[in-house]
Amino acid sequence: MRPRFLNSVSMVLLSIVFFTSCNKNKLGGNASIQLQVRHHGKSISKARIFVKCNASAFPGTDTLTYDAVFTSNEEGKIQIAVYPGNYYVWAVGSDYSVPPPHIVNGGIPVTMRFNEQRNLEVPVSEGD
Numbered sequence: 001m002r003p004r005f006l007n008s009v010s011m012v013l014l015s016i017v018f019f020t021s022c023n024k025n026k027l028g029g030n031a032s033i034q035l036q037v038r039h040h041g042k043s044i045s046k047a048r049i050f051v052k053c054n055a056s057a058f059p060g061t062d063t064l065t066y067d068a069v070f071t072s073n074e075e076g077k078i079q080i081a082v083y084p085g086n087y088y089v090w091a092v093g094s095d096y097s098v099p100p101p102h103i104v105n106g107g108i109p110v111t112m113r114f115n116e117q118r119n120l121e122v123p124v125s126e127g128d
Contacts, residue, residue: 025054027068029083031112034119036077037091039104043076044124047093051080055088056109066090084114091122098126 023029037047050066052059059065072078072091090107098104106124 023083025085025087026083027051027053028081031082031084031114031116032118033080033082033087033089033110033112034077034117035072035080035089035091035122036075036120037072037093037122037124038076039093039095039098039124039126042095042097044091044093044095044104045072045074045076047072047076047091047122047124049078049080049122050090050092050107052088052090054086056086056111057088058090058107059088082112084112084116086111089120089122091124093124095124095126 035049037044049070049072050063051068053067063069070078070080087110088107089110092103092105094102095104096102104124104126106122108120108122110120
């Protein structure tokens, strides 16, 4: 009787560990993406950063389809904690050195591994 009980307890504990350790394609993990939004080498301050989890291609310009939104600091930088997985990062900002409406945007796919720290540039342009 005792071995059967231990096997049951072992299976329950193993299941708990398995289900709680399978965080992928979510924000808030132990990996970190440091982003720098730039237009022709110029930092874009206060850019809006849209993040789509579990994506490696541009999801489009409908901001409601993204999973999170952030704002870059004065230097155009932001750090985002994520779990391992695939993300698409799209940035929209203003560069008053380009003709009106001064809007620049662009994005990149990002693949993160467990505990990985990456510094990436998000290049933006005045085009689509």
